[in-house]
Amino acid sequence: QVQLVEFGGGLVQTGGSLRLSCAASGHTLSIFVTAWFRQAPGKEREFVAAVSRRYGNTYYANSVKGRFTISRDNAKNTVDLEMNGLKPEDTAAYYCATSPVRFSYSGQNYDSWGQGTQVTVSS
Numbered sequence: 001q002v003q004l005v006e007f008g009g010g011l012v013q014t015g016g017s018l019r020l021s022c023a024a025s026g027h028t029l030s031i032f033v034t035a036w037f038r039q040a041p042g043k044e045r046e047f048v049a050a051v052s053r054r055y056g057n058t059y060y061a062n063s064v065k066g067r068f069t070i071s072r073d074n075a076k077n078t079v080d081l082e083m084n085g086l087k088p089e090d091t092a093a094y095y096c097a098t099s100p101v102r103f104s105y106s107g108q109n110y111d112s113w114g115q116g117t118q119v120t121v122s123s
Contacts, residue, residue: 002027002098002112009094009117012086018119020081022096029072033099034079035059036070037107038092038119047105048094049081059103064090086121093118 008020022034035050049070050059058070067085072078079096094117097110104110 004114006117040092
């Protein structure tokens with residue numbers, strides 16, 4: 001498994017921006033599908049965005065498309081999530097996860113998870 005740590009969460013006002021970073025140790029992220037998921041209190045975990053392992057194709061949930069951008073920095077071995085135009089409904093704990101196989105929207109297909117970082121958007 002990959003050791004993952006998320007950074008960059010915090011409190012921001014509606015319309016603001018945050019950049020989350022997922023750092024890996026022990027493995028190179030470029031050989032994995034790396035995804036961001038989020039979970040708000042009382043809600044199920046949901047897919048946010050992902051980057052594929054070989055060609056760097058990106059995938060987004062409809063709710064964040066056009067506002068969030070996922071990117072991978074192979075030199076730093078990180079996957080970042082740039083979040084703009086934040087809304088109160090984006091409030092959640094955000095987790096990065098990796099899968100050694102193909103992309104999936106389901107968290108069940110990811111076998112390594114970080115501890116999460118909290119994002120709170122005030123109205």
